[in-house]
Amino acid sequence: MSIEIKNISKSYDDKLALDNISFSIKKGEIVGLLGPNGAGKSTLMKILTTYLSPDKGSVLINDYSAVTQPMDIKRSIGYLPEHNPLHLDMYVREYLKYIACIYKVDKKQIEPVIQDCGLSDHANKKIDALSKGYRQRLGLAAALISNPEVLILDEPTTGLDPNQLIEIRNLIREAGKEKTILLSTHIMQEVEAICDRVIIIKQGQIVADKILKDLRASKEQIIEVEFDYRVENILLENLPKVVAVKNTVGFVYEITFNTDKDMRGSLFDFAHDNGLKTLQLNQKNKNLESLFIELTKA
Structure with a gap:
C-alpha cells in the first residue's frame, strides 16, 4: 500500500477533529477526500504530510512511519497545499531550481517537469506575473520535481476559471498514471472528473468509501414526488422495488427505488388509484452529489 492509515484520532483541546479513522490507498489510485467544512479534512492532510502527529493510531506512507520517520515521508511525497506558498519575486525556472536543490534532485529533472506542466512559455517569467492557473x-x-510516488493535493482547483480547471484536471490525471494521488476538495465535480474512488468524512469520521465506477453503475434512483394530500409512508413503501421513503417537507416525498426502470409511471398510477393529484414528479440519479448530501447533512 502507498498510504495506510490505521485508527488515527486527533483532538484540539477538547474538540475531536478525527475519530478513529482507517483507510488504505493502493499504488496508482487517485482518491478524492470529500467533506463539509469542519469535517477534519485539513487535519488529516496535515497528519499525512507530518505537519501534525496523531494522538493515536499509525500512518504509513511508502512504508515510512509518520511518527518515527517524518523526514523520509517528506522526501518521498509531493505536496501541493491549499494556499500555494510561492516566492513571488523569483522566476519560474529559478524557483524550480531552488526546490530541486532542497530535495537534492538532479537539475536535469527541471526541464521535463516544466514541459510536462505546460510552463515552457512562462519559465523565464516572474511568478508574480503568472495567473492563478499558472501558479497552480x-x-x-x-x-x-522529486518524482515522488505519492502526491497529496489540497484543494488544487480552488479559484480557477473553467479553462484552467480543465488544464489542471488533465495534469493531475496524467500524473495519476504513474503515481498514487490523494486529492482533498469540497468540489464534487472535481472528484467525479479526476478520481477513481471517493472517501467522505463528516465530523471526523469516515461515512463512505466508494469506487466511483460502482457508484455510477448503481441501479438506485431517487424520485421526488409532491401530492396534494399527505400519504402514509407505509403505502409508498409497498410499491415495487422501494428501498426507502422520506417525507422531506409538506406533501413532498423522496422515494428511493432499486431498479434501472423509470418508476415515475408507477408513482403516477399510485396517485391516480388513490385519488391524489401529482403536483410534481422528478427523477434523480443516485450520484455522488446525492450521496454526499445524504451522508453529511445535519
Missing part, C-alpha cells in the same frame, strides 16, 4: 501549474511542478 507551478505548485504542481514543484510537487513533482
Whole structure:
C-alpha cells in the first residue's frame, strides 16, 4: 500500500477533529477526500504530510512511519497545499531550481517537469506575473520535481476559471498514471472528473468509501414526488422495488427505488388509484452529489 492509515484520532483541546479513522490507498489510485467544512479534512492532510502527529493510531506512507520517520515521508511525497506558498519575486525556472536543490534532485529533472506542466512559455517569467492557473501549474511542478510516488493535493482547483480547471484536471490525471494521488476538495465535480474512488468524512469520521465506477453503475434512483394530500409512508413503501421513503417537507416525498426502470409511471398510477393529484414528479440519479448530501447533512 502507498498510504495506510490505521485508527488515527486527533483532538484540539477538547474538540475531536478525527475519530478513529482507517483507510488504505493502493499504488496508482487517485482518491478524492470529500467533506463539509469542519469535517477534519485539513487535519488529516496535515497528519499525512507530518505537519501534525496523531494522538493515536499509525500512518504509513511508502512504508515510512509518520511518527518515527517524518523526514523520509517528506522526501518521498509531493505536496501541493491549499494556499500555494510561492516566492513571488523569483522566476519560474529559478524557483524550480531552488526546490530541486532542497530535495537534492538532479537539475536535469527541471526541464521535463516544466514541459510536462505546460510552463515552457512562462519559465523565464516572474511568478508574480503568472495567473492563478499558472501558479497552480507551478505548485504542481514543484510537487513533482522529486518524482515522488505519492502526491497529496489540497484543494488544487480552488479559484480557477473553467479553462484552467480543465488544464489542471488533465495534469493531475496524467500524473495519476504513474503515481498514487490523494486529492482533498469540497468540489464534487472535481472528484467525479479526476478520481477513481471517493472517501467522505463528516465530523471526523469516515461515512463512505466508494469506487466511483460502482457508484455510477448503481441501479438506485431517487424520485421526488409532491401530492396534494399527505400519504402514509407505509403505502409508498409497498410499491415495487422501494428501498426507502422520506417525507422531506409538506406533501413532498423522496422515494428511493432499486431498479434501472423509470418508476415515475408507477408513482403516477399510485396517485391516480388513490385519488391524489401529482403536483410534481422528478427523477434523480443516485450520484455522488446525492450521496454526499445524504451522508453529511445535519
